[in-house]
Amino acid sequence: MSYDLFLAWRGLRARPVSTIITLVIIALAIALPITVLTLGDGARQGIIRASDPFGVLVVGAKGSGQQLVLSTILLQGAPVGNMRTSVFESLQADPRAALVVPLALGDNVGGARIVGTSDALLQLRPTVNEPPAFRIASGAFFAADYQAVLGAGAAQSLGLGIGDQFAAAHGVERGLDDDVHETPYTVVGIFDETQSPYDDAVFVSVSSVWKAHEAEGADPGLSALALVPVAASDQLTAALVKPVGFIEANQLWQTFAAGTEAQAAFPGQELGALFDLLAQGERILTIVGYLVLVIAGLTVFLSLYSAIAARQGAIALMRSLGADRLTIFRVVILEALLITLIGALVGRVTGYGASVAIASILSTGSSIPIPIRFLPSLEPLLWLLPIGLGLLAGIIPAVQAYRVDVIEKLFPA
Amino acid sequence: MLHIDALTHTYTASGLEARTVLQIDTWTVERGAQVLLRGVSGSGKTTLFNIIAGLLRPTHGMITLDGRALYSMGESARDRFRAARIGYIFQTHHLMPGFTVLENLLMPMQFAGVIPAHQRNERARSLLDHVGLSAHLHHRPNQLSTGQRLRVAVARALVNRPAMLLADEPTAALDPDNADRVMTFLQESCRDSDAALIVASHDPALAARFPTRLDLRAGRLSPESDTSVREPHTIIESAPA
Numbered sequence A: 001m002s003y004d005l006f007l008a009w010r011g012l013r014a015r016p017v018s019t020i021i022t023l024v025i026i027a028l029a030i031a032l033p034i035t036v037l038t039l040g041d042g043a044r045q046g047i048i049r050a051s052d053p054f055g056v057l058v059v060g061a062k063g064s065g066q067q068l069v070l071s072t073i074l075l076q077g078a079p080v081g082n083m084r085t086s087v088f089e090s091l092q093a094d095p096r097a098a099l100v101v102p103l104a105l106g107d108n109v110g111g112a113r114i115v116g117t118s119d120a121l122l123q124l125r126p127t128v129n130e131p132p133a134f135r136i137a138s139g140a141f142f143a144a145d146y147q148a149v150l151g152a153g154a155a156q157s158l159g160l161g162i163g164d165q166f167a168a169a170h171g172v173e174r175g176l177d178d179d180v181h182e183t184p185y186t187v188v189g190i191f192d193e194t195q196s197p198y199d200d201a202v203f204v205s206v207s208s209v210w211k212a213h214e215a216e217g218a219d220p221g222l223s224a225l226a227l228v229p230v231a232a233s234d235q236l237t238a239a240l241v242k243p244v245g246f247i248e249a250n251q252l253w254q255t256f257a258a259g260t261e262a263q264a265a266f267p268g269q270e271l272g273a274l275f276d277l278l279a280q281g282e283r284i285l286t287i288v289g290y291l292v293l294v295i296a297g298l299t300v301f302l303s304l305y306s307a308i309a310a311r312q313g314a315i316a317l318m319r320s321l322g323a324d325r326l327t328i329f330r331v332v333i334l335e336a337l338l339i340t341l342i343g344a345l346v347g348r349v350t351g352y353g354a355s356v357a358i359a360s361i362l363s364t365g366s367s368i369p370i371p372i373r374f375l376p377s378l379e380p381l382l383w384l385l386p387i388g389l390g391l392l393a394g395i396i397p398a399v400q401a402y403r404v405d406v407i408e409k410l411f412p413a
Numbered sequence B: 001m002l003h004i005d006a007l008t009h010t011y012t013a014s015g016l017e018a019r020t021v022l023q024i025d026t027w028t029v030e031r032g033a034q035v036l037l038r039g040v041s042g043s044g045k046t047t048l049f050n051i052i053a054g055l056l057r058p059t060h061g062m063i064t065l066d067g068r069a070l071y072s073m074g075e076s077a078r079d080r081f082r083a084a085r086i087g088y089i090f091q092t093h094h095l096m097p098g099f100t101v102l103e104n105l106l107m108p109m110q111f112a113g114v115i116p117a118h119q120r121n122e123r124a125r126s127l128l129d130h131v132g133l134s135a136h137l138h139h140r141p142n143q144l145s146t147g148q149r150l151r152v153a154v155a156r157a158l159v160n161r162p163a164m165l166l167a168d169e170p171t172a173a174l175d176p177d178n179a180d181r182v183m184t185f186l187q188e189s190c191r192d193s194d195a196a197l198i199v200a201s202h203d204p205a206l207a208a209r210f211p212t213r214l215d216l217r218a219g220r221l222s223p224e225s226d227t228s229v230r231e232p233h234t235i236i237e238s239a240p241a
Helices: A002-013 A016-050 A065-072 A085-093 A119-123 A152-158 A206-215 A246-258 A267-310 A312-320 A325-366 A376-402 A406-410 B045-052 B075-085 B101-112 B117-130 B146-158 B176-193 B204-209
Strands: A057-060 A097-109 A112-117 A136-139 A147-150 A185-191 A202-205 A238-243 A263-265 B002-011 B019-029 B034-038 B060-065 B086-089 B164-168 B196-200 B212-217 B220-223
Touching (some): A016 A267, A016 A325, A057 A065, A057 A085, A057 A246, A065 A263, A085 A097, A147 A152, A312 A325, A325 A376, B002 B045, B075 B086, B075 B101, B086 B146, B146 B164, B146 B176
Parallel strands (some): A112 A202, B034 B212
Antiparallel strands (some): A097 A238, A147 A202
């Protein structure tokens, strides 16, 4: 068998261009589903992990619940709009809410979102028994307007330290250089890492955000150039509400669902809908991957078929030297299997490598970590499919080789 | 050693008349015998060699080699038997393209399995050294001259220490000096291993080297001198399709 393998290997090496093209197509066919599925899995894990530190109900302006969760929990995209502060005040007074954290969004510094909030933020815990999610690493929490506490990631990316000053700009993302508020903020503290998108945010008092916009007489409700809803003096973007219990959480949700002032959204539920979208995309791309695999099978077949047609003289010679028909058949099948297996292996390395690279680029841009895990559940299928295709693609060329007429090929009339 | 009995071979092709190319009543070649088979192109020399080598089933007749009836064996068994017991030097040498000189010698040893695996490399190198190719072990056939390719083919045919060596026009592409060297090596090697040697050639220079010379004319063997041909003129009249 090992000599058959050697012969199969030499067969592949005898036609390097065709072998490499076939190999690349098989590798792509394997890499594509791996990349799609591992990135999808990573995005799910990342989103779940990113929303972990809170365990809250998000209350914000009516509109898309998904957008509300994305903009407040994952700090992605524009906020839905603003809600009146009275909603927040009534939540503070509501016995069903154990903790209410205000959020006023709409400005940024160097692309890091500025979150107007209160010291209630410091009481957020993933679960009752866990330590608070937000802990000061150095300095202190803001005690006055225009003081800022930086998330660990923001401190690093902005290169700011305690005592430094910065000017906030309009909008939730980096905009024009001169589109900035006049009054600068002073950094008074830096948070420990929370392993959430909030690591890339800058925290200030809600009244700082209000004052920044009032001072410039901006149209309340819209950031000057970025056209992003911004919390004006009687408005907030959202509130993170930690309900007293499970029943209260549902009651609160129902209250807002029935009302007209604001909406409440469970991050898990809204992200679940997002996962459905992800799954749909994954399904389509995975089907594309499998189609590429079929094309890869055809390429193996064509490559082998033409190789066997060109090698009939050599096959006849091998027969004359003592190789029986079954040996020849085995060598051709091994050749097909060898190339598909090498392709499958290269595809894995490429697939996981591409996933890690894409995840790194995506998570740098979005601040949502995308952990790439080895997916053992994919393995049986992604080995069996190429092996099956290799066998299938190899059978006709192998039969063709099996039938080679030694005399006809070695001694053409 | 080799015994041929009532051999007939007829080529049939659709639309063409059947053509009988071999008709040999009986022929025996003893172990260690060296026979020169002469005949013009188309006289049936290569067909006869292919039949003796177990590559071409004759239309009729019995071929016994080393006590085994060649065409009573299954095809796989015959392939293995050929690898182990018969060395065949083709007229056009036929080396494996894409394989080195050394690998061309290792291949029949691998298929035959008669030489222990650990001795194969040494055996191949030693033979290649004998034919003056030790400096070309890792060359490919397309990097060799015609004469060098022939020497590889000779070494390959001897590699499994066959009981019977068939050489089809081995010196056709060589100059007289090289032809002489190759023939000396072939004959000595066969003598040393007591293998039977049948050389098909119409090179008159080879005649003096072989005490037994046979003519193959229109598929029939006739002796030039005594020896191994018995009833050479006996013709089998029936030539079924």
